[in-house]
Amino acid sequence: MRQTLDFLLNDWLGVQDLTLRARFAEHSGETFAAVLDTCEKIAREKFAPIARLTDTEEPRFDGERVHLPAATKAATDAYVASGMLAAAQDYAIGGMQLPCVIEMAANAFFSKANVAIGAYAMLTAGNANLLMAHGTAKQREVFAAAEFEGRWFGTMCLSEPQAGSSLSDITTRAELEFAYDPLGSRFRLWGNKMWISAGEHELSENIIHLVLAKIPGPDGKLVAGARGISLFIVPKRMVGADGQLTGERNDVRLAGLNHKLGFRGTSNCLLNFGEAGEGAVGYLVGQPGEGLKCMFHMMNEARIGVGLGAAMLGYAGYEASLAYARQRSQGRAIGPAGKDAAQPQRPIIEHADVKRMLLAQKSYVEGGLALALLCARLVDEQHSGAADAAKEAKLVLEVLIPIVKSWPSEWCLEANSLAIQVLGGYGYTRDFPVEQYWRDNRLNMIHEGTHGIHGLDLLGRKVVMNGGEALLALAARINFTVEAALQQPELAELGNALAAALANVGRATKNAWSSGEPEEALANATPYLQAFGHLVLAWIWLDVALKAGQGAPSDFAQGKQAACRYFFAYELPKIEAWLGVVSRREPLCKDMPDAWF
């Protein structure tokens, strides 16, 4: 993977250009590479070897504490020691001032080696980043700093048992206790939070929960809808104004661990807040009623992270099945050459169908990786680019976010299934890692917004907002790639195919909305998401192939071009089937009465 990662970062995305900017001026290609080297090494030495252990020895609750294998703490300690928790922060607070794209690329090694253990760190960094953006100076100094140092870990507490996709229906209640606490306006919270990853463990001396809750109105009632939602810091162990633990425990209790299909190394919790009666202590972050806005500030990075994690699980399976296919002998050639059973069997990588399964994986996982890195690079552009470039990056990101979250979650899961298939019966056993990748990856279509939610976000909001300006910004980029491809005789056909696909998606978008009825337009939002995703990936692949073709001919470059051709030959044609129902606003699903099932 490293060669592909370096090519995408250096050649395709030109990350060294970022060092021309003031914020990254002390960096160079060498410092970027050193960060990647360090993370690759820690991931290989501390995370990968315990991937199966952390799957088998699930988090266990003894009524008091949650137990994880000891090796988990050794791995998270090594991550903390690397300084990566503060990778993107200012030098002034001990950070590395790394660009988002390098930070994400470096973290990808952990997702690939052991996605469930990597999650503790990713959640902590996301939590602290949010506090840096929305917390008070004191909150940053006390909570975020301890998280960047890795002394305390963090969580995000959004869902409740009755409110998953529909956050406006949360009922956790927050009542003001004392407005002038040095740590922020102090509230008392009561409620239950579900699906809290890393919600309880002993890996760090404290856990900082960021909790969405509603402050009741003057009538004592919770306001219906998203408007009433505020954000609070709720520490597991109480913290003084000096940032030291007071020795008291806050009223946050583990009600139970969820036992999952995969991703088992991350403890996943139902937490009760305030069940003892007086309420859990929480400190307001940002303004009352702006909790969702604060939380969604970090959502783009979180969603890129999910897509990148899915791509990494896919990559791990691709590498495992490629290695297997090279050493496993089975069967002979098709046709006369294979008729002599006295000849030895040949490595299965020589069979066309095995190569098809490997090429499919390659196109999914390297494509997913490229897409995620591009999105991370757009985050950098948005934050440190020139004004017009930043604006364009923001627009393109808007429309790519539902894709980068969803597409790798679906297709790199399919890659994992193909990896199992390459290994055959062996792939179905727990003696090989591929079955675990498949189980772990199945989560990614569910968390951080389900597939269905992202389809609605894309077709219902992103491609139509402000007269479709985000879609137009993406189309401009795609057309740029098309133009470049049309200059290359061997890629012209693919350029035309991409242009046609873009036109088809545009037409379907228009047709979906032609009646102006959201219910009609959005009845097929998921097939639209799928088609849009394949369009985006075809674009990514053509752009990557163009760049690969600019260097000296090599196996590496030809591999990229072959994966590109695979995607155009086997994958892109699928969009017609998805767009058909979108374009004619097929009402079948929408109109299906319950009684007919």
Added chain:
Amino acid sequence: MRQTLDFLLNDWLGVQDLTLRARFAEHSGETFAAVLDTCEKIAREKFAPIARLTDTEEPRFDGERVHLPAATKAATDAYVASGMLAAAQDYAIGGMQLPCVIEMAANAFFSKANVAIGAYAMLTAGNANLLMAHGTAKQREVFAAAEFEGRWFGTMCLSEPQAGSSLSDITTRAELEFAYDPLGSRFRLWGNKMWISAGEHELSENIIHLVLAKIPGPDGKLVAGARGISLFIVPKRMVGADGQLTGERNDVRLAGLNHKLGFRGTSNCLLNFGEAGEGAVGYLVGQPGEGLKCMFHMMNEARIGVGLGAAMLGYAGYEASLAYARQRSQGRAIGPAGKDAAQPQRPIIEHADVKRMLLAQKSYVEGGLALALLCARLVDEQHSGAADAAKEAKLVLEVLIPIVKSWPSEWCLEANSLAIQVLGGYGYTRDFPVEQYWRDNRLNMIHEGTHGIHGLDLLGRKVVMNGGEALLALAARINFTVEAALQQPELAELGNALAAALANVGRATKNAWSSGEPEEALANATPYLQAFGHLVLAWIWLDVALKAGQGAPSDFAQGKQAACRYFFAYELPKIEAWLGVVSRREPLCKDMPDAWF
């Protein structure tokens, strides 16, 4: 499911017509229904309640014995007591003389309730059926009879660690010891057999292994290729000519249990034959060198069984997710009606995308069930129909067998993934059964011939043999359905779509073979298999919808028609993408050099 099963059997396949045949003359709609009732009850009471237990408490080997949960034995005992092991056998030997289609329909309840435990019985019946076809009178009397009574269970030992898909490369050796043993020519066997389901357990007093092995030639060497393969009965415990256990153990030893992703209730074994030195005792079945032929005699039923099992796992997930979608409230309507957050949330079955996921599942699992039952009905036609009907049934079956094995394995697995998605985070936990269905079902694309193998079988053999007569026989049936649909104004459009799909598949078949080079033709055999499968399922659905339309209008009938329309709107258009590469003999995968990966 029962209503759908009854409709498919009675209305669509007209199974009562079979009672006009001499072999089934003592049967009636009532006796068929009674068998289904009994099996449904045993499956519900004994198999379903232990589905999670048999997943959690995997078979465990203590060095001496393989331990299974006690409830497993209670379940298999109840199955044995039902008499289903001999369901298809003659009355004279204690059988029920049931048609294959009723036997399979009845067994479907066990696959749906607990596929891993049902496997012990299915393997035993398949083993005994093979002996009825190819064994000596004494072998039938001693071995098959004990299996039909359920005193002894059976296995099929084909694969070896180095020979999975490539059976011609097995190296298990069989040397003649005594030609005139009453139980059959007695051989000694040495070798290792891998992936042996039910290879070791204590559920029955003996285990009868049917083992493929090679008899060395006059030079003492094993013959290369499939020609040298013979079939042997190798009992776990030695049996006398009187059919009684002698008290001695045969030299068949468990070398290890495989620890699987799913299907965990079925012990899956690596068995060593003859490791003590003198060889395991085995009795020849059929003629030397005809082992594969004997084994494949039962393969059609086994492959229909795999497809039916996959459909049943899909059905179980469909029912679980449908029930969940009806009771789980989340979110509100799209558009103005859903804007008021003070209104209660609505059941998720009211969301178009949830209905899409349920309709997709319905079309996959009911379609898969219908296909498997049709195939079983064709087996009956082949065995008890008039000569011309039997011939036609055999031809149609030839081409449907790769589809009935593969299509449900792929698409009912997808159904299971959709079931998880409907349940969201809950579906990802082990508190709900859907994640287990998904894990269990992943096996079906691997065993009884992988997807890739069936693609080669379909495009390389079945559709071209004897001038394509099997394909023509299927096409005639499809055209019959098209003609019927064209008579119905509301189905005419679907009839035309099916006719066009058939023409496209025919054209792709011709194009694939137009260069006459097997390597070129078969490079895209798997996409061909996928397209062919979707063509077959579209035909099945249109035929089912036609039949459903003949009764009084009802929710049930409209549900069938909606699932049919779903399949034509959302699924059938996919075949264009698959057929494109087939038609142009896309060489990309075939030509990809190893070094480019």
